[in-house]
Amino acid sequence: MHVLLDGTFARAVKWRRMGVNPVSQAEAPSQPAPDPQPPTPEQPARIVGEAFKDPDWGMLVCGRAAAAWGPVAS
Numbered sequence: 001m002h003v004l005l006d007g008t009f010a011r012a013v014k015w016r017r018m019g020v021n022p023v024s025q026a027e028a029p030s031q032p033a034p035d036p037q038p039p040t041p042e043q044p045a046r047i048v049g050e051a052f053k054d055p056d057w058g059m060l061v062c063g064r065a066a067a068a069w070g071p072v073a074s
Contacts (some may be wrong), residue, residue, distance in 0.1 A: 002028040043070050 009021040044065045052058030
């Protein structure tokens with residue numbers, strides 16, 4: 001939210017609609033630390049295996065899984 005408002009008010013100052021950017025005086029909130037939890041190798045393999053109950057759907061899911069996670073054995 002801070003970034004959105006700061007950009008908006010900065011543009012208003014640039015266009016001379018406002019004299020100062022009040023958001024620039026505020027301190028931006030800290031961002032939470034990222035906590036990635038990638039899937040285990042078994043999880044995408046299980047998804048692809050289930051998808052191959054329909055061959056067309058299985059090929060689509062397998063292609064997307066390979067693009068996202070690397071090659072997955074079905």
